[in-house]
Amino acid sequence: MVSMGCTMEISKIKKNILKPKGVAIAIVAQYGVMPLTGFTLSKAFQLQGLMAVAVLICGCSPGGAFSNVATLALKGDMNLSIVMTTCSTVLALGMMPLLLYLYCQGFPNLHKLVPYAQIVASLAMILVPCGIGIMINHYRPKYANIFMKVGVITLCACVIVVILLLFIDMGSTWLTVLHPSLMAICVIMPMIGYSFGYIISLLFRLNHSQRRTVAMETGCQNIQLCAAILKVAFPPAEMGPLFMLPMVFGLFQITETTILVILFRCYERFAGEKKEPCQPVTDDNVNEPLKKLNADKPEGPQLL
Template sequence: MDSTVDLFFDPDLWQNESFLFTTRAANTSFVYTPMMSPVMDKTINIILIIILTITMVSLGCTMEVSKIKHHILKPKGVAIAALAQYGVMPLTAFCLAKAFQLPEITAVVVLICGCCPGGSLSNILALALQGDMNLSIVMTCSSTVMALGMMPLLLYLYCQGFHDVQNYVPYVDIIIALVMILIPCAAGILINYYRPQYAKIIKKAGLTMLMIAVVVVGILSSIGIGGSILTVLSLPLMAIGFLMPLIGYTFGYIISSLFQLNQSERRTVAMETGCQNIQLCSTILKVAFPQAMIGPLFLFPLVYASFQLLEALVLIVLFRCHQWITLRKKEKYQPANTENKPKAPSEDTNV
C-alpha cells in the first residue's frame, strides 16, 4: 500500500506517462511500481533493440530478389499470408482476452502479440516439417512489410471492444518500431543480393545471438523483477500462451486446405500462422510502454514463444512418426507385390 501511495504522490511521475496510467488504473489491481533500476531497465532495452536488429538482418538474408519478384507477380502466397496472419491471430487474441476477462493493460499486451507479423523461427520449423521454404520466406517477408499498416489498424479496431483500452496503445511508438525493423531487413536483402557468401554467416550468427539474448534477457529480468514475474506466469496468461499458437497452427492448416494447397504448403502456412515475431513484440512492449505501466508483462512473448516452440516440436515428432510408419508399411508390402508379378516369357520358350 505504501508503494502504491508513493506512486500517486511522487512529483516525478507527473512528468511522464506512467502517472497517466496510475490514475486510470486506480480501479484495477494492475498497478506496477518501478521494479528495476534505470541502469538495468536501459540495459534490457538496448539488448532487445540490438537483437531485434540482428534478427531482422538475418531474416533479410534469407530473402532473394528473384523469388520476391516472382511472388509479387503471382501474389497467392502473399494473399494467404495476409488472411492467415492478420485474420486468424488478432481475432484469436481478441477472443481469448475477452474469454478470460483480462484487465485493460493485459489485454493490450495479448492484442499486440496477436497482431505481430510472423517470426523467423517459422522458417526453421517449416524446414523441419519438410515444408515449402520459398513460401515460408515470402510469407514471413510479406507479413513483416504489411505489419507497418496492418498492426496499428488491427490494434485500433480490436481495442474498440474493450473499455478505455484505446488510451493505453502507443500507436506512434509502434509505427516507429515497425519502420525501424524494415531498415535492417532491407539491409539483409541487399547483403544477400550483393554478398551472398556473407549471408550464410550472418544467418547462423543471428540465430546463435538470438538464443543467447533470450537467456540473458530472462536472467536480467528475473533479477530486476523478482517475485513479480509470477504475474506473467498466472493461469490466464499461461492458458492464453498455450492456446494462441495451437489455434494458429490449426487454422493455418485449415485455411491452406481451403485454398487447395499441397501438403508441404499446408504445413508451411500452419507454421507461419502460429509463429509470431516475439522479438518485435517484446521490444515494443519494453520500449514503447513506461515501466510503471507494463511491469513484468513485457515477458509474456517469452511465455508465448515457449508454448509455440513446444507445440511445434510435438507436431514435428508426430509428422516424423507418421513418415516412419508410412515408410515401414511400404517396405513391408513392396516385396509381396513384386513376388506375385508374372515372369516375362524367355526367348527359349518360343524355340
C-alpha cells in the first residue's frame, strides 16, 4: 500500500474528491450490482438457508485492497482507485447493515453482527500506508520509484506464496466439501462484477483507465469482512464447510483478475506493435511538398 501511495498525487486526489463522478459511479456499482448479483445467483441456483446467506454476505461487502492491486496491474487510475476503496469502506459502516437487513430477511439479527472494528481497521490499513506513500511522492519523488518497485515485487512474491500455501494446505478438499452451486457462484460472481462495472463506467463516458478502475473496484470484494461476519454470526458446527466460501471466492477472484491482467498486457503489447511508427522530421520531408509544387510551375520564380 505504501508503494501504491507513491503512484498518487495530491492534486489528482483533490480532483477526484471535488468532482466525484467516478467515485459515485463505483459506489453505485459496488453496492447496487454486487448485492443484487449475489441475491440473483442464490435464487438461480436455488440455494437455501446458510448457503444463500454466505453468498449474500460476500455480495454485500465493500471493495478490498486487492482492487487497488488489480488496478495497478491493469494500469488504471490509482488516485481514483484509492479514493473509491476508501469511500466504499467508510460507507460499509452503514451500507452493510442496511443491505444485510434487506436481503437476509430470514435472519433478522444478522445486520447487527457487522464487524465495525474490522471495517475501521481495514480503512486504517489503506489510508495510513497510502498516506506515507503520498508524502514520499510529494516531498521525495526520487525515492517513490524505488518504493513502488520494491512494493510490487514483494506483493507478487507474497501472492504466489499464499496461493501455493492454500493449495498445499487444502489440496482438493474445497472441491469435495463445497456444494457445486457455490463453486459455480464463486466463478461467476467476480466476472459479473468486473463486466457490469466496466459497462456502467462506459455508459457514463469515463476514460479507459477509469473504466478499468471501476471494474476492479466493483468485482473485488473484501473477503476478510465476509469471513469475519460468518465467524461471528454462526457457530462452526452450524456453518461447517461454508466457512471456506470467502477463501474460495477470493481464490477465484485472484485467478480471474490475473487472467484479465495477462490478456490486457498481451493486447497492449500486440496493439503497440501494430502501430505504425512516426516518420522522423527531416529537411527532405519538409521540402518534398515544395519540390512537387515547383515541378508543376515551370515558369516564374521558384519557391525556396
